[in-house]
Amino acid sequence: MELITVFKALSNEIRVNILIWLKEPRLHFPAEELQDYDPKLGVCVSDIKKKAGLSASTTSDYLSLLQKCGLVDATRVGQWTYYKRNEKAMATLNKMIRETF
Amino acid sequence: MELITVFKALSNEIRVNILIWLKEPRLHFPAEELQDYDPKLGVCVSDIKKKAGLSASTTSDYLSLLQKCGLVDATRVGQWTYYKRNEKAMATLNKMIRETF
DNA sequence: TCTGCATTTCGGAAAATACCGATATATTTG
């Protein structure tokens, strides 16, 4: 995991929020508003897009940026892509920060 | 402490290095090369500039950016400005990251 | 196959950041 790359990903409020939302999807994405949700797979792009108030393209960009630096995992199921936090990576990040600084 | 602001400060390799160097100044700034060093006050701009390989203006910019977000403290003594890590702020940062994510 | 929906990719305009040199300010010293 590249610390600088991760910090770049985290220096945007919406991307940080996405990570917070994905920590407890049921809490941040009320069931009745959820287009699609699978606890195993995560939340789909449209729902994140709606909550973030971004265009589809920006939402997709942000999510793939978070994925590229390992903080979330993506699973494509049919026409949907589900994103969920990579909890192991989040723990590694915390550890790296603690050890580096 | 504004998490996003801190992440922006940390998304530059040289600024991250400065924080690492200032963690153990004696280790990263050999005594014979040190123009000036006071364990209480920290390391002066010229020494950081030399080690970072940056211009004086950029070094000053970077240090004041780190200071603005609270990660280092500056002390002016005569014509020198000494910078040192704010260990309390570093601990707070770790705590915030742990709690937020 | 045609249509529609979810998502990604692409190209670009606007804003932010990186980093410098020139200049200004403060301090020390002769």
Place this chain on the structure above:
DNA sequence: CAAATATATCGGTATTTTCCGAAATGCAGA
């Protein structure tokens, strides 16, 4: 005061990031 040194500030150019709309891709149902 004048010269030298350390640092800060300013202005600008080059690069990166932000965020969008249009177009492309992939999948599902009629």
